[in-house]
Amino acid sequence: MQIRDLPFSHPGDPDVRSGPRFLLWLGRNQLAGQLKSLCWGLLHQLGIAGLPVGVGLAVQAVIDRSGERLALAGGLIAALGVLIALGDTMLHRAAVTNWITAAARVQQLLARKTAELGAALTRRVAAGEVVAVSTADVEKIGWFVEALSRFLAAAVALVLICVGLALYLPSLGVLVAVAMPVLALAVLPLLPRATRRADEQREKAGKATELAADTVAGLRVLRGIGGEELFLGRYRRASQEVRGAAVRSARMWALISSVQVLLPGILLISLVWYGATLAQEGRIDVGQLVTVYSAATLMLFPLRHVEEIAMAYSFSRPSAQRAVRVLSLHRSSREATAGGVVPTGDLYDPVTGLLAPQGLFTAVVCGDPDAAGRLAERLGGHAQAEGEEADGEGASGRTPSVLLGPVALDELPLEAARTAVLVQDKDPVLLSGTLRELLDVPCSGLVTTEEALGAAQCGDVLSALAQASGDDDGDPMRTRITERGRSLSGGQRQRLALARSLVTDPQALVLDEPTSAVDSHTEARVAAGLARLRRGRTTVAFASSPLLLDTADRVVLVHEGAVVAMGSHRELLHTEPRYRAVVTRETDEEAALSAAPGAAAPAMKDVQEIEERA
Incomplete structure (x- = not known):
């Protein structure tokens, strides 16, 4: 795999049973790259290991006054220098390729999972953790994958050097061969504590990142209430x-680093002292002593890779565990079994009993905004994860799937489910880019951009973007929209998001409070445009505004997780007190007064005023 071949056509199906298993899966998927890095690493390490032989031969040649052997030793050192340079260059190239390839694979997996889960992702995993996984954690995982092959090359080189020294000069080589495992394993007792402290650091860093992300997202609100200093103090303490x-x-x-320096230093001192004693007694040559000492000194270089792999694993294991926590999430606990053909029919939720007939505009009134949001997500096929609480959950622990016609959405492949039902959150996100790029989404082609913008009443938005356009002709479609649409007002963002949803033209469109951020006059025109453009298509809107409810073909009241009433907006105002309490914002005291004898007239007067506004 080369960097130019990225991104992968398919990143694979990861092993998400645990963090170490995920790291092992990454290594297996880069086996060719790991072997290439291992081979170049061996060439580099063994080239370094051969230098002491050349140096020892050169020293002995000088002592014996042999010019021929000195020239041979010089040629050997020069050849080893070329091999070291070649091995180091290609090792770095292969190792960096492994790093980038592993990081790219993890990022593709995270992007694929994000697209699969959609808005349900941040309800299951904190936004700050998602950011940390996709940035810092990806880097640490790539570091471990890259360091693994270099460590294996260093370990093989250490074994070969120890065996070679033991055969070349047993009196000193055995001492080095016995000491090397001790030096390599001396830091193991310190690693658990180092790992725990590193985990604590990453946990606190993740919380600080999440706090920063939340603060930035709510900066406009914080400035409105003067809360910048309060949150700045919180972030300062977290940092x-x-x-x-x-x-x-x-x-x-x-x-750990000091231990890695101290123990090899003790070994070298002992080796020099004992070797000098043997040379003084005439039991070994000076050249042999120089060879063994040089080899022991250069062995400290591959020995460093033991510390590096321990540090890399210590940092990457919790990072991999956090990545696994995200990658193990599923859109549903059920496998997709239906074909890719998009079904047609009514949209039905068996949990609440909500039915949205095909081709009609259904408005849903729910007193609990959070429950309305969860119901909207469920209508889009965003089933709850196993173990989450849900109203109407069966004994099996699974929430019954929403049906589109005869087919359960959870049984549809993701692409078919997204084509069938589109959900727009109450707080839609606008990505940065031009307005043309914002509206360039997968669509049926039956609704034009102009029709969608007109139905969403985006005329003032287009005028504002035209004024801000850098083009001579003032084309608003080429005007850039900043991240999350922060350069626009809340109502403008909401209407542009609605236009984007209308352009998509799905079979069933689910809108959660699509007009909550606009004034009443604009809301009335948006409601009329929405009803006109979506005529003949299934539309579900969660709302409590009389202006929007009055344009719906049918209105459904959901109370405490179940459908309790349905009819037209005006019928429910007259016949259903719970509906009237939500729509008119009637307090408990007012409801009690309206239920008391002689209080019917004022209540009916309020209803008449609402009907007139509608």
Whole structure:
């Protein structure tokens, strides 16, 4: 796999049973790249290991006054230098390729999972954690995958050098061969504590990231209430906790590094002292002592890779676990069994009993906004994860799937389900880009951009974008919209999002409070445009505004997780007190007064005023 071949046509199906298994799966999927890196690493490490032989031969040749052997030793050192340079260059190239490839694979998996879960992702996993996984955690996972092959090359080189020294000069080689495992494993008792401190640092960093993301998202509100300093203080405390945790973690890694320096230093001192004694006694040559000492010194270089792989695994294991937490989420606990053909028919939720007849505009009134949002997500096929509480859940722990005609949405492939039903949240997101790019979405082609913008009453938005356009002709379609549409007002963002949904023209469109951020006059025109443009198509709108409810073909009241009444807006105002309480914002005291004898006339007067506004 080459970097130019990215992105993958299919990143694969990861093993999400645990973080280590996920890392192992990544390594297996890059086996060719790992073997290539291992081979170049061996060439590099063994080239370095051969230098002491050349140096020892050169020293002995000088002592024996042999010019021929000195020239051969110089040629050997030069050849080894070329091999070292070649091995190091190609090792770096292969290792970086492994790093980027692994990071790209994880990012593709996360992007695919994000597209699958949609708005349900941030309800199951905090937004800050998603950001941390897709940025810092991806880097750490790639680091471990990249360091693994270099560590294996270093380990093989250490074994070969120890065996070679033991055969070349047993009196000193055995000492080195016995000491090397001790040096490599000496830091293992310190790793659990270092890992715990690193985990603590990452946990605090994730919370600080989440706090920062929430603060930025709500910056306009914070400025409105003067809460910037309050949240700045909270983030300052969180960042100081991250700093303290990072310092504690760094102390442990500093201790590990010092052990990696101290113990090899003791080995080298012992080796020089014992080797000098043997050379003084005439039991070994000076050249042999130089060879063994040089080999032991250069072995400290591959020995460093033991510390690196321990640190890389310590950082990447919790990062992989967090990635697994996201990648193990599913749109539904059921497997897609239906074909890719998009079904037609009524939209029905067996949990609440809500029925949206095909081709009609159905308005849903729900007193609990959170329950309305969950119901809207369920109508779009965003089933709850296993273990989540849900009204109407069966004994099996599974929420019954919403039906589109005779087919359950959970049984449809994701692409077919998204084509069939589109859900627009009450707080829709506008991605950065031009207005033309914003409206360039998969669609049926039956609704034009002009029709969608007109139905959503985006005339003032187009005028504002035309004034802000950098083009001479003032084309609003080429005007850039900032991230999340922050350059627009709440009502403008909401209407542009509605226009985007209308352009898509799905079989069933589910809208959660589509006009909550606009004034009453604009709301009346949006409601009329929506009813006109969606005539003959299934539309469900969660709302409590009389202006929107009066344009619906039928209105359904959902109370405490079940459908309790249905009819037209005016019928329910007259016949259903619970409906009237939600639509008119009637308080408990007012409801009690309206139910008392002699209070019917004022109540009917309020209803008449609402009907006149509608």
